Amino acid sequence: MRSAIGTRLPARTASVLAVVPARTRARLGVLLVTAAALLFPLLNGNDADIDSAANALAFAALALGLNIVVGFAGLLDLGYAAFFAIGAYAYGVASSWQLQPAWSSFWEPFQWLDLVARFHTAGGDVVHFQVSFWLMLPVSAAIAAFFGVLFGAPTLRLKGDYLAIVTLGFGEIVPIVARNTPSVTNGAMGLNGVAAPRLFGYDFGVDATPYYYVGIALVALLIVTTQRLKDSRIGRAWMAIREDEIAAAAMGINRVRFKLLAFAIGAAFAGATGTLYVAKLQTATPEMFMFPVSVMVLVMIVFGGIGSVWGVVVGALLLQILQSWFLEDLSQWLHALGRLVNIDGLQHVELASSIELIFGVILVFMMLYRREGLIPATRRVAALSLDEQAAQVGRGGFKGLPSIGAAVNSASGALLQVSDLTVRFGGLVALRSVELSVPVRGVIAVIGPNGSGKSTLFNTITGLVPADSGDVGFDGDDTLRLRPDAVLERGIARTFQNIRLFPNLTVLENVMIGMHARLETGPVGALLRLPANRREEAAAREHALEILSLFGNRLLPRADHLAASLSYANRRRTEIARALASQPKLLLLDEPTAGMNPAETLELADQIQSLNRHGLTILLIEHKLDVVAMLADKVVVLDHGEKIAEGSPEVVRRDEEVIRAYLGRSAAFV
Amino acid sequence: MSDYGVLLQQVVNGLSLGAMYALLALGFTLVYGILELINFAHFNVFMVSSFVGMWALELLGLSGQGQVLTGLALAGTLLFAFAVTMIAAGVLGVAIERLSLRPLRGVRGTAAMITTIGVSYILFNVILLTVGAGSENYPNPLPVVRWQFGEVTLELKELLIWGVALVLMVALHFFVNRTRLGKAMRATAQDAEAARMMGVDVDRVIVTAFFLGSALAGAAALIFGLYYNYTSFIIGYTAGLRAFTAAVLGGIGSIPGAMVGGLLIGLIETLGGQLIAVRWTDVIIFSILVLVLVFVPTGLFGRAAPTKS
Numbered sequence: 001m002r003s004a005i006g007t008r009l010p011a012r013t014a015s016v017l018a019v020v021p022a023r024t025r026a027r028l029g030v031l032l033v034t035a036a037a038l039l040f041p042l043l044n045g046n047d048a049d050i051d052s053a054a055n056a057l058a059f060a061a062l063a064l065g066l067n068i069v070v071g072f073a074g075l076l077d078l079g080y081a082a083f084f085a086i087g088a089y090a091y092g093v094a095s096s097w098q099l100q101p102a103w104s105s106f107w108e109p110f111q112w113l114d115l116v117a118r119f120h121t122a123g124g125d126v127v128h129f130q131v132s133f134w135l136m137l138p139v140s141a142a143i144a145a146f147f148g149v150l151f152g153a154p155t156l157r158l159k160g161d162y163l164a165i166v167t168l169g170f171g172e173i174v175p176i177v178a179r180n181t182p183s184v185t186n187g188a189m190g191l192n193g194v195a196a197p198r199l200f201g202y203d204f205g206v207d208a209t210p211y212y213y214v215g216i217a218l219v220a221l222l223i224v225t226t227q228r229l230k231d232s233r234i235g236r237a238w239m240a241i242r243e244d245e246i247a248a249a250a251m252g253i254n255r256v257r258f259k260l261l262a263f264a265i266g267a268a269f270a271g272a273t274g275t276l277y278v279a280k281l282q283t284a285t286p287e288m289f290m291f292p293v294s295v296m297v298l299v300m301i302v303f304g305g306i307g308s309v310w311g312v313v314v315g316a317l318l319l320q321i322l323q324s325w326f327l328e329d330l331s332q333w334l335h336a337l338g339r340l341v342n343i344d345g346l347q348h349v350e351l352a353s354s355i356e357l358i359f360g361v362i363l364v365f366m367m368l369y370r371r372e373g374l375i376p377a378t379r380r381v382a383a384l385s386l387d388e389q390a391a392q393v394g395r396g397g398f399k400g401l402p403s404i405g406a407a408v409n410s411a412s413g414a415l416l417q418v419s420d421l422t423v424r425f426g427g428l429v430a431l432r433s434v435e436l437s438v439p440v441r442g443v444i445a446v447i448g449p450n451g452s453g454k455s456t457l458f459n460t461i462t463g464l465v466p467a468d469s470g471d472v473g474f475d476g477d478d479t480l481r482l483r484p485d486a487v488l489e490r491g492i493a494r495t496f497q498n499i500r501l502f503p504n505l506t507v508l509e510n511v512m513i514g515m516h517a518r519l520e521t522g523p524v525g526a527l528l529r530l531p532a533n534r535r536e537e538a539a540a541r542e543h544a545l546e547i548l549s550l551f552g553n554r555l556l557p558r559a560d561h562l563a564a565s566l567s568y569a570n571r572r573r574t575e576i577a578r579a580l581a582s583q584p585k586l587l588l589l590d591e592p593t594a595g596m597n598p599a600e601t602l603e604l605a606d607q608i609q610s611l612n613r614h615g616l617t618i619l620l621i622e623h624k625l626d627v628v629a630m631l632a633d634k635v636v637v638l639d640h641g642e643k644i645a646e647g648s649p650e651v652v653r654r655d656e657e658v659i660r661a662y663l664g665r666s667a668a669f670v
Numbered sequence: 671m672s673d674y675g676v677l678l679q680q681v682v683n684g685l686s687l688g689a690m691y692a693l694l695a696l697g698f699t700l701v702y703g704i705l706e707l708i709n710f711a712h713f714n715v716f717m718v719s720s721f722v723g724m725w726a727l728e729l730l731g732l733s734g735q736g737q738v739l740t741g742l743a744l745a746g747t748l749l750f751a752f753a754v755t756m757i758a759a760g761v762l763g764v765a766i767e768r769l770s771l772r773p774l775r776g777v778r779g780t781a782a783m784i785t786t787i788g789v790s791y792i793l794f795n796v797i798l799l800t801v802g803a804g805s806e807n808y809p810n811p812l813p814v815v816r817w818q819f820g821e822v823t824l825e826l827k828e829l830l831i832w833g834v835a836l837v838l839m840v841a842l843h844f845f846v847n848r849t850r851l852g853k854a855m856r857a858t859a860q861d862a863e864a865a866r867m868m869g870v871d872v873d874r875v876i877v878t879a880f881f882l883g884s885a886l887a888g889a890a891a892l893i894f895g896l897y898y899n900y901t902s903f904i905i906g907y908t909a910g911l912r913a914f915t916a917a918v919l920g921g922i923g924s925i926p927g928a929m930v931g932g933l934l935i936g937l938i939e940t941l942g943g944q945l946i947a948v949r950w951t952d953v954i955i956f957s958i959l960v961l962v963l964v965f966v967p968t969g970l971f972g973r974a975a976p977t978k979s
Contacts, residue, residue: 074779076780076783076784078787154960154963154964155963155964157964157967158963158964158967161706161707161708161780161783162708162963162967164708164780164783165708165914165918165959165963166959166960166963166964168911169956169957169959169960170956170960172911172952172956173952173953173956173957176949176950176952176953177953179949180949180950180953291907295787295791298784298787302784353799354795354799356791356794356795356798357791357792357795357796357799359788359791360787360788360789360790360791360792360794360795361788361792362788363784363785363787363788363791364770364785364788364789364792367770367774367781367782367784367785367788368770368773368774368785371777371781
């Protein structure tokens with residue numbers, strides 16, 4: 001929002017606006033939008049227009065919910081309308097005459113709570129459900145969230161496009177079940193006589209205006225919820241999963257929990273919206289929740305900007321306005337034109353029926369020409385000044401290290417003890433009975449030809465690859481069978497050989513995701529923004545900037561740049577910064593200097609050395625033997641998954657077995 | 671008719687539907703094998719082709735099921751209709767690839783899949799807005815010939831469907847395993863980058879996959895029309911989802927898998943409808959889809975697990 005105002009306007013207006021602080025401008029914008037939204041029914045007395053606006057708000061709420069699942073967590077859900085249906089039927093059944101079980105004393109407590117009424121019929125007394133709309137809003141949300149978890153759970157292992165298909169399947173199943181269980185839903189005929197909400201004795205009835213205001217309140221609430229979640233530990237975790245699941249897990253994010261949380265919250269939005277929608281229509285049929293509805297909401301967020309909070313609201317409102325006002329008016333104009341010039345065809349054009357065609361065109365064109373949508377989620381950043389760009393290669397390692405690394409339990413001895421570790425991929429033995437001991441505050445280098453199992457060793461230690469047998473002990477714990485996020489939490493952080501940053505997040509966000517396991521704010525805290533949560537967030541930001549500043553002016557001026565825009569060496573540095581942010585006891589570096597020039601290599605080697613002097617234990621994979629000789633206390637050599645040598649760099653360098661592994665059989669005898 | 675006879679008859683019906691689903695599933699599998707893309711446009715390439723087939727038959731002066739042809743006239747008519755439908759479908763598939771998917775090559779994430787949903791929507795609505803929402807009576811020159819085997823009735827149209835499906839699948843098998851382009855296709859499916867370095871024109875392979883897959887959908891579409899004697903703008907969605915389930919069940923990316931999966935889904939549809947209830951058929955099929963994806967993501971014949979990220 002801020003940048004949308006700041007970057008789009010002509011220079012003169014922008015400079016005038018610049019006098020007003022950005023925060024004030026954003027608040028002013030929100031205030032104006034809110035005022036316009038509140039005044040709309042007073043200015044436009046047309047009930048049909050207000051009715052369309054209320055429907056548009058319902059779809060804006062759906063778009064916000066789907067945006068959490070698709071835009072933030074990156075889980076393409078093609079059956080989102082199912083949750084809309086569940087929320088709608090929940091309220092529909094709880095406030096209509098559809099279910100009328102016989103009266104018994106069981107219902108008396110519910111009668112006191114005014115949830116049901118006793119109703120006299122010829123065949124005996126029956127129960128009439130009359131649960132309040134205001135109670136059902138959160139209850140429907142909770143029911144939908146439950147189904148979100150239920151439908152989400154089986155899809156967790158699937159990658160993107162399969163997830164889409166499974167959700168599509170659930171999206172089909174729910175309306176079919178609704179149609180085939182007429183005792184609860186009245187089947188294809190639809191529920192009838194759903195009660196209208198009442199507020200302090202005022203019955204909403206069929207007038208659109210009160211629903212419009214409830215819609216405004218709901219959308220406002222969901223916008224605030226979404227914004228707060230997005231700018232928190234929770235939102236960062238979702239986006240990390242979206243960008244790179246493996247790296248997210250390795251940085252301490254529990255994928256299962258956060259994916260389910262996204263499904264649940266997205267579904268909850270749809271559940272509450274379904275309740276509002278059905279209260280407004282006072283009926284519910286299975287046809288209202290079929291695949292086209294899911295696609296329509298998807299079109300809205302694609303159009304507005306996947307992942308962008310204001311974008312998806314604007315996208316939903318624009319498309320609804322297009323559908324209910326503009327196409328109708330345009331058709332009328334064409335009819336008039338047809339009568340004027342006497343062309344029969346023009347008099348029968350009904351553009352509103354082509355809305356789905358327009359949706360299809362929008363999907364294709366947005367994907368081909370503007371994937372970021374009308375209002376992109378990522379802000380554009382100003383170019384760096386020459387000063388900021390000019391980085392000097394510095395020697396001597398990090399100056400002024402903040403508190404990195406956590407206290408180690410075992411003051412002496414081995415911090416990491418790998419024993420008898422064997423990993424097989426089908427018939428291939430990637431690691432065979434590997435033994436490795438990393439002493440506290442030591443620097444151990446693992447070397448070996450490509451394919452010798454070095455990265456597999458790292459992947460197994462960090463929980464990404466399961467081991468067939470063996471043990472990994474770390475600081476008094478057995479960590480072999482832990483999930484990657486639990487391994488990080490214990491204090492092992494890593495970098496990847498092929499760099500796995502979160503490309504569409506900023507450098508600062510990348511580093512803050514590294515701190516995920518050390519922060520405590522949960523979804524409720526993120527939502528309420530209690531003082532403790534604010535303090536934690538501010539401190540986290542502070543600490544992340546401190547870590548970025550370690551690398552001089554290489555990363556700090558680029559803190560708000562996307563990781564994807566960084567140079568290769570800076571991406572390596574960001575990855576190390578991200579790992580340091582997790583306050584590790586043990587740092588695993590997988591070829592940290594790969595692709596760096598000699599000066600940069602030395603700079604980084606110095607920095608690694610200073611980390612070690614500061615108390616951090618380091619295990620690194622490195623091909624550059626001069627770096628290994630400079631850093632490592634001990635070198636472990638792997639070949640074909642077996643440890644063939646171990647010792648000081650000097651000793652290993654002269655080992656015949658090692659020479660043969662690296663240079664071939666004949667070289668060893670030269 | 672005894673229960674046993676009814677079930678046996680449903681097996682015959684299931685095999686006919688299954689042959690159609692198998693042809694349609696092959697299109698999903700060919701494209702997925704190479705691009706790892708679920709092509710939603712395939713649903714409605716099938717639907718549009720059924721109209722092309724209808725128009726081709728009408729071009730020959732046929733309408734409804736009244737005019738019955740025999741002998742050479744029948745063979746010629748069917749050959750013409752299959753050729754026109756399959757070529758038109760193939761061209762449509764290639765056009766979709768060139769216009770909407772090639773520009774997205776190398777874009778990570780779900781952009782390409784969302785595009786195919788958009789294309790599918792466009793095809794769907796173009797037919798809806800031009801032809802209309804009603805069902806079209808499908809011209810069918812096949813004479814009604816029935817053979818009675820005990821309690822089971824076999825119709826000529828069923829033999830035709832099985833024959834066409836068999837010929838096309840054998841031809842596809844031959845193409846993929848015995849020709850140069852087929853070898854390029856298999857190489858690209860294994861590793862597109864490596865295939866490119868070995869001189870395989872990957873774009874040509876992709877176009878071929880789209881052409882073949884769509885042409886098979888065209889054949890399936892004509893079979894649909896001749897089997898059910900109608901077509902409509904909505905047929906793509908249900909048939910497409912069932913065929914996709916067939917591809918997943920067989921192991922997506924696997925050609926024999928798509929064939930076997932198609933037959934299984936056909937049988938599940940008719941027997942499930944018989945034994946449980948027709949109105950739950952879709953729930954059964956989608957449940958299979960979900961269960962297979964969750965528990966056996968490689969399907970029956972699959973090679974690559976779809977869990978890799």
